[in-house]
Amino acid sequence: MSAHALILAGLDGDRTWRLQDYVARGGYEALRRVIAEKTPPEAVIAELKNSGLRGRGGAGFPTGLKWSFMPRAFPGDKYLVCNSDEGEPGTFKDRDILRYNPHAVIEGMILGAWAMGCTRGYNYIHGEIFEVYQRFEEALAEARAAGLLGQNILGSDFSFELFAHHGYGAYVCGEETALLESLEGKKGQPRFKPPFPAAYGLYGKPTTINNTETFASAPFILRLGGQAFLELGKPNNGGSKIFSVSGHVSRPGNYELRLGTPFAELLEMAGGVRAGRKLKAVIPGGSSSPVLPADLIMDCTLDFDAISKAGSMLGSGAVIVMDETTCMVNALERLSYFYHEESCGQCTPCREGTGWLYRVVHRIEHGLGQPGDLDLLRSVAGNISGRTVCALGDAAAGPVQSFIKHFGDEFAYHIEHKKCLVSPMVQEAGRQIHVSRPC
């Protein structure tokens, strides 16, 4: 899918996910070397730090640094958790990694366990992709049978148990502490931090949680070296990254690119805006990242720093492309509904605020908007943002704030004229354009 693919390299749909295929692609080489050479954990973490790998789940936190937070001398179990609870609108990369290259995740987790001294790991897989969960269980069975998991891995005295767990589809369980609660069998609601999971995680024990793609990147870093990975991308933004392109493009799907690649290149790989229409806006990193209008995003390169500078976030790399047929009020209504529905209900601003936002956007969309509604939306979103237990509040407020910021005139038109700036005929025409199935 890309000349610079690491994780998606050499894959061929459902035919190459098994252990033997992964080994043929160089899989488990890094692990074998680490175990044979008894590479000190500090060296593994140093390599991660060199690589400039930043968390692929959305926040972009440097992975090597995160791994170094785990208390070395903690007596008793430490846990390693993979966050595959990919549930945000627009995201679908982890699903494909687990479906087509599950052993990369398994190897990455074993390496993580080695580096952090974890004895047990869990991969928490989103509840709505059950077949992927089953695939991962099969891959785990293969790894166990090959002596790569369990007691005395590859004949060494290093042991690590890894289990798959599937959630039940709550978006909030992708928040790492809600995920831990859910994994413990409780209602999935985020914990207040501090303490952070590295100090008080699963069952109160030190725990590190990384995204699927982050773990899947680790084997390549340890096989090819941190420097090689870093050079793939750009300083502070090492490696390649999978972008899940959806929306109004000709060829939606997952594309793995060097970080720092211009957005225009990604758009071109995805076949450009469908039917030759004009690009209107792009949500660059999953629905919780602020929307960017066409002129801003077309000037961006795809890396954490550039997108952040443009006023959004690279997030999980889920790129939602919207063309000129899109009514932005309608788009925001759909997003607000999602956050209203997925708020866990624990803390007040998010529980009450997300519903309020949705209802106001809903009434604007349906011609019942009132003067002052935009100020109300800004104010309510502002009262949610930064006041909640977890980042879901910010995620719900972000789209509202950015949609109004960049497309305020469209909202104002809606309120004043009780109808869309984008004529219904154009919108309808947009709905009639079919694109190829995601690959």
Add this chain to the structure above:
Amino acid sequence: MLEIEIDGKPVQAPDGSTVMDAATLAGVYIPHFCYHKKLSIAASCRMCLVQVEKAPKPLPACATPVTNGMKVWTHSEAAVKAQKGVMEFLLINHPLDCPVCDQGGECQLQDLAVGYGGIHSRYQEEKRVWVNKNYGPLISSDASRCINCTRCARFTAEIGGMMELGQAFRGDHAEIMSFAGRAIDSELSGNIIDLCPVGALTSKPFRFSARSWELSRRRSVSPHDSLGANLIVQTKHDVVKRVLPFNNDRLNECWLTDKDRFSYEALTSEQRLTQPMAREEGEWRPVSWQIALDFITCALGAAARDRGGETIGALASPHATVEELHLLQKLMRGLGSENVDFRLRQHDFRGDAVRAGAPWLGMNVVDIHDLDGLLVIGSFLRKDAPLLAQKVRHSALRHGLQVCAVGPNGEDWLMPIAARALVAPADMVATLAAVAVALAEETGKPVTSALAERLPAVISAEARAIALSLTGEKTAVWLGNLAVQHPRAAELHLWAQEIARLAGAALGFVGEAANSTGGYLASATPGANGLDARAMIESPRRVYLLWGAEPDLDFADGAAAMAAFGGAQLVVAASAFDSPALREVADVLLPIAPFTETSGTFVNCIGDAQSFSAVTPPLGETRPGWKVLRVLGNLLDLTGFNQNDSEAVRNEALSGDFRTRLDNAIGDVPAAQIPETLAQPQAGRLQRVADVPIHFADPLVRRAPSLQKTADAALPTARMAAATLAALGVKAGDTVRVTGSGAVELPVVADEGVAPGCVRIAAAHASTVALGPMHGELSVERI
């Protein structure tokens, strides 16, 4: 200590405190809803957001740890903006029905809305509405008012021990509810009414009967269990309308049991005795106090003079005040009688001769927190002393306290139990001996030589496990009500003392009633040649003085007590309530005041003498008991009855440092002869295990209508383990005829928490009085 600055004021806070703790220390109020000092931190309401230097976002004070040099502003523009934002969110779906809400006037949301709410709502959409739930007879639900602070849910899980309430669904559909429509059955359930910061959970019995600003607040002390929880009794027009906890960190903290909280309903019961009554030629007639007291004076004087004081017996309730008990024993001794007792449900009094002092808990309630091991012998701890059980539960859940139990009952205490020996009453002494032996082996100390001959040959695995969990640094051994009421109570006491000695543990008594310790201090126990409670029933007296006790329900053997009183020449009963049983056996009924209408003192299980004043005037012709006794003393020309007030009586009863008279030590008690029948039970004969259910335990609670509708006031059943049922050929749901000294018919309930070979049948209920003693053998047969 950490140095921080709150609103410009320097504050010193201990390590590990939160900003909320530090603000409390500094006397700065930070608005909050979900935060509660006794519950875990949820940090979910976000009302306590404050501005912290260098923090990019406002932080919740309740969950933010203090760091050295931190600067916090609780009322800065940024902080107040965040707080107001949260308040607006809380109000958008709140019905704002304050005029019809019971919480109005004492509502945290209402109060804070004044400071932080807007004048108009910017929310125009329809408000969310939730269906009200039925949580049982005590708690009323107005679900739509709920602000999802989850205090109630956290209380049931963390303090109550069982998560009876939870937050179901998510987002703004998130809703507090019980599991699948169940009522809340916890004996501590009423506390969630206090915890609820809004009107979502209110008191069903109190509902719509008064506004908080119409109520006077008076301090009082609970007359029920041995803890003596501190109360705020609220009255309107001299009628008690509500009872709330008064915070006392030594005792009940901010909690009350439902019994403490709702028993006030009995104060206005139709069964209140409001006038002296006398039986004349078989007919009950109201009489004046003058006539009643003259009659009693003559009768008592004549009996003492003509037949000797020993023909008179006085039996008082352990719920009577120190003042009443003191004057009662003084009156009896003045009449030349040593026959006075308040331990009405006790059977074995051999300990009296070798007892060093008044039994008590042997430790402070707050010290439970630091215990490493606790052995509870013969106790229905959760129901007999719910707030003690709560402390034990907290310590067991949070601090690794190892709780062990010995007894015939294994009901769920909602806490982890490290080891339990579920043994029949007849085997309890041997089990304790086995624990002592195991402990001696564990610690390398020998068992006291006096007991060396009585050591068992076989040491069970449970006994070893119990011994092991008592090897911690701080340990305690408690004797519960069942142990005190046991036919071999003195030996249980002796062995408990031995276990405590070997373990270096504190020895204590849970205590049955409000004045179980105070009664001893007031000397309401028989002196030399005096008869104890059991002896006064077994060798009937000609004249009885019955003080605050119900003849059928408050005695170890209600049937025998009724017979003894029935055959007496004269029974004078002083009681707050009328009852058919009293009318059957008594000749004169004197209306004495319940705890809200008299001043008095209870000495609780930790030896605190807690005095209280009357909160309302006595109902009708009712008189405070201590005054009645003082007048009787004067009328009988006895000396020492000239106290002007109850304080003088108390000072007389509890003179000097009365705490030095608290002592749980016991001297040697010879082993009782165990009847062969107990060792080899006959077919169909089972040992009785009798609990005194929490809501049948005293005359007051028996007449509290709402409490009588709870699960804890269910009718008595015959509870047996499956193996026992199989041996009898009966199954759960059958009705059996149970025969003791009389026969009753009871439904059968299968209960693995009853020792094999035993049947658990509640005492203190009219339907089981005919069975006779609380211990011993019963025959059970299928009908």
